[in-house]
Amino acid sequence: MVQRKMNRTGFTSRFVPALAVLLVLLTLAAGCGPDDELTDPGGEAPADSEAVPTMPAARFEQPTPVTDLEEASAADKQADEEEAAEEPDIAMGEFAYGNRCAECHGEGAAGTDQGSSLVGLAMSEAEFEDLIRTGGELGPDHLFGSTKISPDGLRAVYAYLTSLE
Numbered sequence: 001m002v003q004r005k006m007n008r009t010g011f012t013s014r015f016v017p018a019l020a021v022l023l024v025l026l027t028l029a030a031g032c033g034p035d036d037e038l039t040d041p042g043g044e045a046p047a048d049s050e051a052v053p054t055m056p057a058a059r060f061e062q063p064t065p066v067t068d069l070e071e072a073s074a075a076d077k078q079a080d081e082e083e084a085a086e087e088p089d090i091a092m093g094e095f096a097y098g099n100r101c102a103e104c105h106g107e108g109a110a111g112t113d114q115g116s117s118l119v120g121l122a123m124s125e126a127e128f129e130d131l132i133r134t135g136g137e138l139g140p141d142h143l144f145g146s147t148k149i150s151p152d153g154l155r156a157v158y159a160y161l162t163s164l165e
Helices: 002-031 069-085 090-100 125-134 151-163
Strands: none
Touching: 090 151, 125 151
């Protein structure tokens, strides 16, 4: 029995390394086979293979850092002030008035039996905006939200009405 066990150990010690070498050689041979390339030397994909497209490597550029936040904030404030200082477009105000107000207040804001004259409007711009946005005491007929007239459009209508004399 001792002899049998020794023969088995001798066989295993010689067989396992040989088997490992054989597996490594088979793996290398399988990895280097003729189907390794997806394209032939002519540059066309073989008919029996399905090439999977790949995305090119992404390239990202570094964003420009803001080095001085106070300077950037001051530039934003200056841009806002310049935008607020721009005069509203009276022609745009006249157009918006014609679409929204002329039906009741008449052409040139002279007034009709449905609405009073708006010539010589004595409201401030804030009061005018409050009236238009809330309807004021006049009710829902004068309720124009920001979806019906934009803030710039409202400023233009006010500029148009105050230009009438």
